[in-house]
Amino acid sequence: xxxxxxxxxxxxxxxxxxxxxxxLTKPKGSLGRLEELxxxxxxxxxxxxxxxxxxxxxxxxxxxxxADEPVSQSPKEVTRQVVFNFLNGGxxxxxxxxxxxxxxxxxxxxxxYDFPSIPELIDRKxxxxxxxxxxxxxxxxxxxxxxxxxxxxxxxxxxHEGCNIISFxxxxxxxxxxxxxxxxxxxxxxxxQCVGAGSGLDKNGVEKKYRILKQALDKYDRSNxxxxxMAYFGGYEMVMAVGxxxxxxxxxxxxxxxGFIMTNCILAASLLYPDIxxxxxxxxxxxxxxxxxxxxxxxxxxxxxxxxRLGEGxxxxxxxxxxxxAVRMLSEMHSFKQASITKYF
Numbered sequence: 001x002x003x004x005x006x007x008x009x010x011x012x013x014x015x016x017x018x019x020x021x022x023x024l025t026k027p028k029g030s031l032g033r034l035e036e037l038x039x040x041x042x043x044x045x046x047x048x049x050x051x052x053x054x055x056x057x058x059x060x061x062x063x064x065x066x067a068d069e070p071v072s073q074s075p076k077e078v079t080r081q082v083v084f085n086f087l088n089g090g091x092x093x094x095x096x097x098x099x100x101x102x103x104x105x106x107x108x109x110x111x112x113y114d115f116p117s118i119p120e121l122i123d124r125k126x127x128x129x130x131x132x133x134x135x136x137x138x139x140x141x142x143x144x145x146x147x148x149x150x151x152x153x154x155x156x157x158x159x160h161e162g163c164n165i166i167s168f169x170x171x172x173x174x175x176x177x178x179x180x181x182x183x184x185x186x187x188x189x190x191x192x193q194c195v196g197a198g199s200g201l202d203k204n205g206v207e208k209k210y211r212i213l214k215q216a217l218d219k220y221d222r223s224n225x226x227x228x229x230m231a232y233f234g235g236y237e238m239v240m241a242v243g244x245x246x247x248x249x250x251x252x253x254x255x256x257x258x259g260f261i262m263t264n265c266i267l268a269a270s271l272l273y274p275d276i277x278x279x280x281x282x283x284x285x286x287x288x289x290x291x292x293x294x295x296x297x298x299x300x301x302x303x304x305x306x307x308x309r310l311g312e313g314x315x316x317x318x319x320x321x322x323x324x325x326a327v328r329m330l331s332e333m334h335s336f337k338q339a340s341i342t343k344y345f
Contacts, residue, residue: 001145001148002145002148004246004249004250006249006250006275009252009278016048017048018039020335021039021330024329024335025334025335025336025339025341033322035326036326037322037326038326038327041254048330049331050330051331052164052165052323052324053164054161054163054164055100055101055165055167055320056102056104056161056163057102057105057169057313057316058105058168058169059086059104059105059106059168060107061083061107061108061171061237062079062111062126062129062171062236062237063079063110063129063172063173063174063235064235065130065132065174066130066132066133066138066178069132069134069212071212072177072199072201073199074199075173077113078199079113079172079173080111080112080115083121086104086171086312092310092314093314096317097317100320102320103161103163105158106120106121107121107151107237107240108124109147110125110128110172110236111128111172113128124154124240126143126150127236130234130235130236133181137231137232139231139236144227144230144239147239148239148243150240151239151240151243151247152247153247155244155245155253159251159253164252165253165255165256165323166254167313167316167320168257169258170261170311171237172237173199174235175235175261175311176260176261177195177213178234180195180196181217181229182233182234182267185229186264186267186268187294187297194294195210195213197288198288220232227272229268230242238265242268252279254279254281254323255276256281256316256319257280257282258283258311258313259286259288259314259315260286260288260290260294262313262316263294267298270298281323282295282302283303283318284303284315284319285304288309303319303322
């Protein structure tokens with residue numbers, strides 16, 4: 001696996017940021033989470049006047065071998081159909097990206113389909129679907145390393161286009177199953193607490209999904225080292241997202257974290273490079289069963305709770321206006337001195 005140079009931002013600026021926030025024309029602390037977010041963003045950017053520039057949402061897509069088992073409401077063909085919907089501008093993430101000024105990059109990391117040449121679709125296909133982890137590892141070590149590298153390279157491209165705040169999304173039938181396996185192996189939480197409905201399984205479907213994943217977990221006789229777990233159970237799109245997140249932190253970018261799958265990706269990334277957490281803002285708590293537990297395990301507090309479970313980066317992009325408000329607070333509110341207002345606390 002390639003290495004990353006991720007450094008926690010310098011703490012020295014925090015006192016100046018806090019002083020600036022406390023001297024804006026408001027009672028101390030009265031803008032709540034906006035103040036907390038402003039402090040974090042200024043700290044990441046090492047600036048008393050931070051800026052959000054050219055936001056991107058990167059969607060990595062890949063199919064999962066475990067989808068050959070009855071673990072998903074959707075057949076594999078849905079992955080490529082949704083990718084075409086992304087390209088045609090008709091998906092949930094598309095209207096949100098248009099609303100909030102995000103550019104989208106769509107990456108084929110392993111969709112089980114031969115796409116024609118499409119300029120808007122970035123071809124980084126490693127293999128047409130991962131293998132079925134019920135019978136062995138999803139990917140080889142070589143494929144894992146390539147996914148990390150290519151995922152990181154996409155973020156470098158965004159950075160070269162002026163991006164300093166980025167979110168990640170995913171598309172891949174079977175990826176909530178894979179994420180449940182990452183969650184139980186990397187946190188030690190019981191598998192039963194990590195398995196949910198995915199794209200819409202009913203109670204019986206969830207129970208069947210659990211039994212299949214429990215069978216796979218019982219066969220797993222390797223270590224719970226993050227790289228081992230990621231390669232054995234993960235999807236190419238998930239590993240690419242880990243690589244993208246690590247590169248974003250290396251480049252001092254703000255990382256907006258989406259739902260259940262992307263939260264598992266940042267968990268895995270943070271077990272490899274703990275300082276990556278400094279660059280993260282968690283967008284929302286989703287409606288997938290394990291997401292709330294995972295956020296609690298990581299001791300993080302998301303901005304929104306809207307009952308979302310679509311993925312694609314939708315929850316992260318929905319949270320962006322709140323992040324933007326925090327930055328605008330720092331840059332546009334007057335201080336007591338500027339406004340000639342007696343400080344009233």
